[in-house]
Amino acid sequence: MIEPLERAVKELKRLPGVGQKSAERLIFHLLTRDEEEVQRLSEAIQDLSTRVNRCEVCGNFSIGEKCDICSDHNRDRSKICVVSRPWDITKIESTQKYDGLYHVLGGLINPIEDVAPEDLSIGKLINRAKEEEVSEVILALEPKTEGESTSMFLVKKLRPLGVEISQIAQGIPVGRDLEFTDKATLGKAFEGRRGV
C-alpha cells in the first residue's frame, strides 16, 4: 500500500471499533469521492480539534467558553442534571422533558480502573450547587455498580448544602416484555414503583 493510504488506514484504526478491513474500506470509498467532498470531511474533522471546546461551567462540548445550554437564559437555572459524559446530554435533550442545566463529571468513580473522585469534576459541581441558585440536583448516572458508587458519593457531598437531590428512575425499558427482564432490573422497577 502506498504511503498516504497506509498512513490514513493507520490513523483510522486508532478509532474505537475500526479494524484493518473497515479502515481500508473507508479509505477506498473516500478515494472514489470527488475532492470537494473529501475536503469537507477533512475540514469537519479538523474543526473538532480547533473549534470544539469544553464549556467552562458544565463540561459540555461548546464552541465558545460557555455551551449553548449554559448561555441560554430561558433554561431553568434552579436545576442541575449530573451526567458522566457529554454525549449523555444530547440523549437527555432529545427527550424534551428537561429544561434545566447540566454538569458533566467526566467519568465514574471506579477503583478497578483507578478513577478516584479527584479525577472527576466533582469539586466544580459542589461549587455550582453552593454558589448558584440551585434547588435541585438530578443524578442521571448509569445504573451500574460504578454509577451507584458515584451517586452515593455525590449525595454525601451535596446533602449538607440543603439542595434537593433526585435520581432518574430505573427499571424496565418501554416496549420490553417482563418475561425477558432480568431480576435485578425487575427488582429496581418494583422498588421505584409509583402511584397511578
Added chain:
Amino acid sequence: MGLSREEVFVIRRIDFKESDQIVRLFGRKTGVFSGIAKGSRKLDSKFGSTFDLLNRAEVVYYHGSNLNFLSEGEALDNWESLKRSGDAIDVGLRCAKTISVLLAEGQTAPRVYDLFRATLEELDAHQEGPYLLEVAFYLKSLKYIGFDPDFDGRCLSCGAELDGETSLKFSPRAGGFLCDECKRGEGLKLSQGDRKNLVKLKRTPQSRLRRLKVPEEKLALYYRLLNRFSEYHLERELIPRSLRSSQGRGGALS
C-alpha cells in the same frame, strides 16, 4: 471450539466497539479469564445486567485462542444490599482489582475465589466497617497464592523469641519480624498488639471478622505493611492508589 459452563465473578469490564463488552471473569475452576459479550451494552441484550461489576454469574462460553466468546449469562448474585453502600462497593471493587493484580490469566486460585465470595457475602449482609474485611482479604489472598507474611513471635533471621519486645520491626524483605540484633534499621514499626491483630485477621474467617475491634488507623498501617510486602515480593502494589477510600468515609484510611 470447546464449550464451557462456569460460575464466575465479574471483576472488570471494558466497553468495546458499539455495543460489546470485554469482561474479565474469575471462576473457581478456570481462574481469571476474559471473554467478549457481543451486544451486551444494548438495552435489549440477552445478557441483561449479568456483567455488572462484582456480580456472581453463571456463564456459557466458547473457547477462543485469545478471547473467549460468551454466549449465555445469568446473574446469580447481584449483591443488592452491598450496592446500597458506597464504602462497601469501593471495598468490593478494590478486592476485585487485587484479584487482577495478583493472578495472571488462567491462574486458578479456588481458595481466593471462596474468599472473595465470603467477602462479598459479608459486605452484602453488613455494610458498616468494611475495611476490616478488606485488609483481611489482602492478607489471606497473599497467603493463598503462596506469599504468606509471617507474624509469628520469632525473629525470622535468628529465631529469637520476640515476646519480650514492646516495639517490633516488620521487614518487607524478610516477610516477617526481625529482632533488635538483626533488623539493622529496616522495616515498619509495629507493636505486639499489631502483631496479634494481624494474626487474628489472617486466621479469622471473613464471616466472623466483625467481632474483632481494630481501629481504622491501625488498618491503614497494616495496609501499608502489606503494600510494602507486595511491592518487594511481587514487584507491584496491591492497589496502585493506596487504601484511600473514594467514598471519603474511611477516616484514617482516606
